[in-house]
Amino acid sequence: MPDAQERRAAGREAVEDHFDVPHVEGLRIIRPLARGGFAEVWEAEQVSLGRRVAVKFLRHEHLAQSQFVRLFEQEARVLARLNHANVVQVIDRGSTEQGPYFVMEYVEGVTLQRLMSKGRLTRDRALTILLHAARGLAYAHRNQVVHRDVKPANILISRAGQVKIGDFGIATVKAHASAAAEEGQGGIPLGTRAYMAPEQRVSFDDVGPQADVYSLGVILHKIMTGRLPPAPGEVWEPERLPARIRQVLETALAPTPQRRFADAGAFREALVTALEGRHLDPSTRLGAAGSIQDPGGFELLDVIRQDDRRSVYLVRRRGRRGERIVVKRYIKDADALQTVRELCRLEHPNVVRIHAVGERDDSFIMLMEHLPGGDLRERLVRPHGWQETAEVALAVARALAFTARHGIVHGNLRPSNVLFDSHGRIRVTDFGLPEHYRGEPGKRNWYADPESTGPTRSTADDLYALGAIMYEMLFAAAIPEEAGPEHVATACAAIGAPAEFVTVLERLIAPRDRRYPDAAEVVRDLERIVHLERPAQDAAAPSPAPDGKSSRAIEVADVSGERRPAVGAALIGLAGLAFVWAVERAVVQEWIAELVAWLLRAS
Structure with a gap:
């Protein structure tokens, strides 16, 4: 029986028989990872640092097509600008006689598509992966980058469980989309049709973040039902889904961009709220138990950060109002606690509002507005x-x-x-x-x-x-x-x-x-x-x-200023709004006080 070294050598000979193995100075090419109609990706070793990397090459049959060369080089530039835990990072780029290439971090693991197709994924875990991918896309959208090919095959999960979104091969910088259209890219509907927004199937012109939101909606539908949603124009069949999840799906999959969530960040916010914390695994919930426990009136929606120095959670009160609030727990610092207590009494439209502060022997807790x-x-x-x-x-x-x-x-x-x-x-x-x-x-x-x-x-x-x-x-x-x-x-x-x-x-x-x-x-x-x-x-x-x-008071003052002829009506309107604002604030402060007291008891 051949040993491991012989098997690896035989495998490499088989690869060389079927692929033209690329050569890049400073890299030792190991094996092909993926091959599509546009490019191919190889595992390699960066010799100088002894680390594994992934190298993407434009397929040789596209080298003579200037549009594909531009798209390939654009992907490298786009990814090089992004630096986020949920986005594959570009390390280097260059060109050889075989064409352009760029070097990325190597994510050793599997794609969401493979996990879903093998049936080795619980619904809660799939939702957690989707939320991480949405966070990476939200970061891209905030930097005016639209992916345009979001699908399970482009969502990678490392062996350590880290989620990264990759393959920005047809991504665009929103500010430059019109220029790309003028160069001849605008009218070509590139992407994966099953996950493609209706407007993207017609043209690439002015495709914005809402196209990625649609793709996220398709993935969510497949996670929740096991199949793709109806095609645009088809009638939706009744689904046995929670009402809030269904509402997220209907908004994300709306036929026109204007009716969808504005970007991946808004999609993620809505999904986190709809899931009511069900996507969090038991170990994550256990880590939050020191600060957040559910006494029946409050629910943990998401864990924003957890480390040795601080914990940050998103919580919501159960019921119709459903106010969301951020709970931060820090190691106690006397000066910081004094500052936070002072800020709790103040209010300004450019300062995050602190609703309440509590303390215990080794830490203090702040309840803050959620932005x-x-x-x-x-x-x-x-x-x-x-x-x-x-x-x-x-x-x-x-x-x-x-x-x-x-x-x-x-x-x-x-x-x-x-x-x-x-x-x-x-x-x-x-x-x-x-x-x-x-x-x-x-x-x-x-x-x-x-x-x-x-x-x-x-x-x-x-x-x-x-x-x-x-x-x-x-x-x-x-x-x-x-x-x-x-x-x-x-x-x-x-x-x-x-x-x-x-x-x-x-x-x-x-x-x-x-x-x-x-x-x-x-x-x-x-x-x-x-x-x-x-x-x-x-x-x-x-x-x-x-x-x-407060920002609410400013908005009221603006309205009254625009209606000076109707002074009496304006004053009545102001009084009514002030009353509503006072009642709402009193309700919020009441449940915040209740939550602080409960948190301190739980601690």
Whole structure:
């Protein structure tokens, strides 16, 4: 009987008989992994580092077709821009005599398609995999990347259970979709028909994130029923599905993009809510048991994060109202706890609302509003224009100015602390909380003031961090360690930013003796820039108030301002809205207090 080495040698000879084995300098090609009509993927070893990688080659019969070459090279560029735990990462790209290629991380495991076809997957596990894939797609969508070929065969599950979405071979950057159409790609319906949105079957022109949402809906339907949904135009047959799941399916599979979820993030939010935590495996639930248990009135929807220092959960009250709230549990820190308690009494449209705080011997718990739009860190793959950067910076500066008036310094400002609600409005979170990697070797805080010494943080630290965030938005890269105002001026001039904007950025990262004295002055300068650049039709649109009004109060004030002739009616409307708002808030605070008390008992 031949030994293992002989079997491997025989297998390689068989491969060479059926495939043209590619040759790439620095890589040792091992075996073919997959072959489709567009490209083929090989397992290889990166000799210099001794690690396994996957190498994708355009099939030789397409090398003379410029459109396929463009699509292949586009996939490498798109993937190279994305860096997310649920997206396959590109390592390198190049070209040989055999054509273009790119090198990706090697995911040793199986596809969702294979697991589903073999019947080796429970429904709950399949739903968990789909939610992870949706998270990766949501990240892509926030960076204006549309996959356009989402299907079980492109969802990979590693041996460790990590889920990654791959094969962005026909993906497009939304901002460049029209240019692609002009080059002749627009009218060709590429993709996998069974998972393809109706509009994509007609044309690639203006296909947006809703096309990926449709594909996710098809996968969800197959997980829940074992078969594909009816074709567009066919009548839906009654399904024995929970009403909430059926509603998610009907929205995701709507025939027109406008009636679907806006993107994969909205799809995931709706599915998490509909599943009511049933997708979480027992070990995950056990890990959450220290902070969240279900006494009958509350339910755990999702685990956002769990590690040694903190736990973050999404919960909901049972019943018709179904308010969702984020529960964060941190190792106790006296200064952080004092800051959080102070913030609990305050309210501002650019600061994440803290509903309640509780503590125990070794930790404290915060209950916060849930913002489903993700954070700024997830949107820094691409450079942003200076106008958009100014608007984001203005919202953050307003939050800093408001909290500073109450003696609160953020102390750890970074893109991951800048959150978005479902309408794209900005809130800043995690004031006063310590750096989670402070003191860890090899971990640098890219947003820390170079002049800062010791653990105490000040307004000057927050302002430098704001400048570093603005720089990263502009150039999709961290600010260089030794960068100063001169470097900023040169870099901004290259992108056409106006002098007023450049001056703001220079003063934010300048040495402390030349830096802005406070965030209020930053707000004033940015307001002038943003208002000057806003189109005339938008100039009258009110900006979030710089002080402690709630967003709901601002919306009411805006409505009354538009109806000045009907003063009496406006006052009555305001009174009614104020009453409704007060009742709703009282209800929320009542169940929040109940939840805090229960959490502390459970702890």
